[in-house]
Amino acid sequence: MKKKRIPLRKCVACNGNKPKGQLIRVVKNKEGYLNIDLTGKMNGRGAYICFNKECLEKAKKNKGLNRALKIEIPDEIYDKLNDMIDSN
Numbered sequence: 644m645k646k647k648r649i650p651l652r653k654c655v656a657c658n659g660n661k662p663k664g665q666l667i668r669v670v671k672n673k674e675g676y677l678n679i680d681l682t683g684k685m686n687g688r689g690a691y692i693c694f695n696k697e698c699l700e701k702a703k704k705n706k707g708l709n710r711a712l713k714i715e716i717p718d719e720i721y722d723k724l725n726d727m728i729d730s731n
C-alpha cells in the first residue's frame with residue numbers, strides 16, 4: 644500500500660523540509676521580478692522560507708534566498724515577509 648506523500652519543500656534558512664503550507668514561497672519570474680507567492684502557483688523560480696522570524700533573519704544573514712534565486716533580494720521583500728509574519 645502506498646502512503647500519500649505530502650509535498651515537502653526546503654527552507655533556505657534552516658534547511659528543514661516542511662509541508663508547503665508552513666512555508667512562504669518567494670518567486671522570481673522570467674523578467675527577474677520578485678514576488679511573494681501565497682498561492683504557490685506563480686510561475687517562475689521559487690525558493691521557500693519558514694513562516695517565522697528566526698528563519699527570515701537567518702535568510703537575510705546567510706543570503707539563502709539570494710543563492711536560491713540567483714538574484715539580490717531587496718530589503719523591501721524582507722520587509723514584506725516580516726509584515727506578513729507579524730500580521731499572522
Ligand SMILES: [Zn+2]
Pocket residue numbers: 654655656657658659692693698
Ligand atoms: Zn526555516
